[in-house]
Amino acid sequence: MDFEHADALNQAIRLLSLRHRARAASLLAPLGLHPGQEVLLLELARSGPMIQAQLSEALGCEPPSVTLMTRKLEATGHISRRPAPSDKRASVVELTDSGRALAGRVRQLWCALAEETVAGLPAETAAALPGILNALTDNVDTRRPRHAHGRRNIPATETRRDGPAGRGAGPSVDGATGRGAGPSDDGAENDGAENDGAEN
Amino acid sequence: MDFEHADALNQAIRLLSLRHRARAASLLAPLGLHPGQEVLLLELARSGPMIQAQLSEALGCEPPSVTLMTRKLEATGHISRRPAPSDKRASVVELTDSGRALAGRVRQLWCALAEETVAGLPAETAAALPGILNALTDNVDTRRPRHAHGRRNIPATETRRDGPAGRGAGPSVDGATGRGAGPSDDGAENDGAENDGAEN
DNA sequence: CGAATAACATTATGCGCATAACGTTATTCG
DNA sequence: CGAATAACGTTATGCGCATAATGTTATTCG
Secondary structure, three states, rough: OHHHHHHHHHHHHHHHHHHHHHHHHHHHHHHHHOOOHHHHHHHHHHOOOHHHHHHHHHHHHOHHHHHHHHHHHHHOOOOHHHHHHHEEEEEEEEEOHHHHHHHHHHHHHHHHHHHHHHHHOOOOHHHHHHHHHHHHHHHOOOOOOOOOOOOOOOOOHHHHHHHHHHHHHOOOOOOOOOOOOOOOHHHHHHHHHHHHHEEE | OOOOHHHHHHHHHHHHHHHHHHHHHHHHHHHHOOOOOOHHHHHHHHOOOOHHHHHHHHOOOHHHHHHHHHHHHHOOOOOOEEEEEEEEEEEEEEEHHHHHHHHHHHHHHHHHHHHHOOOOHHHHHHHHHHHHHHHHHHHOOHHHOOOOOOOOOOOOOOOOHHHOOOOOOOOHHHOOOOOOEEEEEHHHHHHHHHHHHHHH
């Protein structure tokens, strides 16, 4: 590929990153949120309580980022953190009531953002975008599948395309209850976790 | 748009942003550069010396970011900064010899990055990507064209797609020599700048 | 001509990203 | 069983992004 085309592509990706994130920021600001935090709330709303390691994996970012974001969201009362019952290393993160309400509002603006993003694009182009973008992401993913040099022992066979939904395969909870709260839970949540597991 | 599709799109954009940037970081690290700095070097290599305001506009980022990046690149000897001869507010940024050499290496890895990014994609898809991505960017651009609330007085009629190449229309150098060094220059560069102007 | 406004770069601060290092806890291995 | 290894969350630090504020300089306006 010649430089001009390479530059056009790389710059397009860079500018989309900047502008999409900035637009998200402007939509999130009235909710008191910063870009990056919304996906954390959405993940907890979707998948329920989980340990931080699972969160960082689901979000595709490193543990210190999750540590700081959860700390701030806990401070604002939107999430709670408690030690995992069977693993003193781990803490379980869970939405509070206000966090669930906030996640609902995030869902709305998330839809608005996406609609705004693809406005004027042919419908079939818009529909194909996630797949195309994910293919690009897989190509440049430094963490996997080419060399899983991440600090967590992530199976190289796990495909990236599952994204947040693929978190159930996290090795840190192998042998535990599955995808519910991570290391362990009380009986009521066990039921829920097992049902999810059976779906897989 | 329903939430699932909206989420798929927004997450795809977010993850591509993260991973593309991380991959760029790994390629840039051996050169002692951080993501964001490469586009500054490439812009200077392409367009020649310019004041920082022009840089920030060309790069699509805010002036403090340029201030810090130029400071660091000046400290490593890759760029030089000097006060603009006819405007004491402005400083002209220019590649040094080592900066030009570095920009050459950035060009190479930039091509490699782009190729890696579109590997396995149909050629026509890859060719259409910059246009599609730029359309998305235009849709969510909070700075223009819907309301040019940026701090610089940017004409609302200027289209975003020109990107770096459209810098010549920067209002801050209206009435000056054009796109060369910004506020003013010596005779030799005046010739060059006027030639470029005629091209437009 | 002088006040008002705008442009320039900078500083301060906040943010989510990253890496590196660390201490504690859990698991594995010989 | 104990050493070695791995996992967890955290702290420290660096980075490019952003916004807000500032001081100086340049331009505009009445």
